[in-house]
Amino acid sequence: MMKITEVDKKILRIIQKNATLSQTELAEMANMSRSSFWRHVKDMEDAGIIILQAPAIDERKIGLKLRASCVITLNNHSHDVREEFESHILQMPNVLECYATSGGKDYMLTVVAKDMDDYYELMSSSILDHPTIESAHTSFVMKKIKSTTLLPI
Amino acid sequence: MMKITEVDKKILRIIQKNATLSQTELAEMANMSRSSFWRHVKDMEDAGIIILQAPAIDERKIGLKLRASCVITLNNHSHDVREEFESHILQMPNVLECYATSGGKDYMLTVVAKDMDDYYELMSSSILDHPTIESAHTSFVMKKIKSTTLLPI
DNA sequence: GTTGAAAGAAAATCCCT
DNA sequence: AGGGATTTTCTTTCAAC
Secondary structure (H helix, E strand, C coil): CCCCCHHHHHHHHHHHHCCCCCHHHHHHHCCCCHHHHHHHHHHHHHCCCEECCCCEECHHHHCCCEEEEEEEEECCCCHHHHHHHHHHHHCCCCEEEEEEECCCCEEEEEEEECCHHHHHHHHHHHHHCCCCEEEEEEEEEEEEEEECCCCCC | CCCCCHHHHHHHHHHHHCCCCCHHHHHHHCCCCHHHHHHHHHHHHHCCCEECCCCEECHHHHCCCEEEEEEEEECCCCHHHHHHHHHHHHCCCCEEEEEEECCCCEEEEEEEECCHHHHHHHHHHHHHCCCCEEEEEEEEEEEEEEECCCCCC
């Protein structure tokens, strides 16, 4: 595990806030030479601290108008049931996030869909009917106040 | 608003799944010339469909070990109270996401923190004591099953 | 062990057919 | 839409602190 210095943190802050700038410009902001800056970035990439990402896609502009958060309760919390549920979720492309949350039997999903019909169809066929699931409670997103990948460093 | 063709969709699928490849390699996968591929990508960038992103940072590796989802109820749903709450949230760096969800008075937050002490401190000083907030219910993330930006296109 | 300058390779961008 | 030239950026090497 790599030790993160203050210089590294400074670099991370600069990188996060300036997605479109070149390494040359980023290095200037950090008051370093390009190569010095590059070496630090490379080390952090190798250590898995910095993860190269595909560009984001505006989900609304490609027709995914609906976003929802869904809390799932399983009908029991045995290892097998959880395994079955989790691998089922991994196969659902409309489920972007899935976390096991405190409470023991509960999962929280982030789901996207074209519209309400699409969402209902999705839930009926792949969630509500699934043998591991006891209940599901959905909250629809009405407005996005904030959504950032900028971490407090 | 730009019209998205099947070719564009094909490009989006390829881009999303291959974050580290060059445009030359991506163009090959799409069976197009570099310049043709590049033109499509550029058009989608200009239309705001493709959004250039800073590389992701592994939050756990920089010491943010705790992630939580927090549902907030405001003490009333007047325009002013909501405005005040939302601008307060925008100023909190530990809150990565904030959505207004169905139900009317409710918001859902995604919060990161170093550890439980940090989270408690954060919640006490900036959430629980805030004059607009009636209640807050937190679910801690115990395990990440899935977290992707890969949209179903 | 870390930094910086400069050369080399590779990729992105633009123009023209 | 495709080929090719130009420009920019990334990556490596090597010398200096």
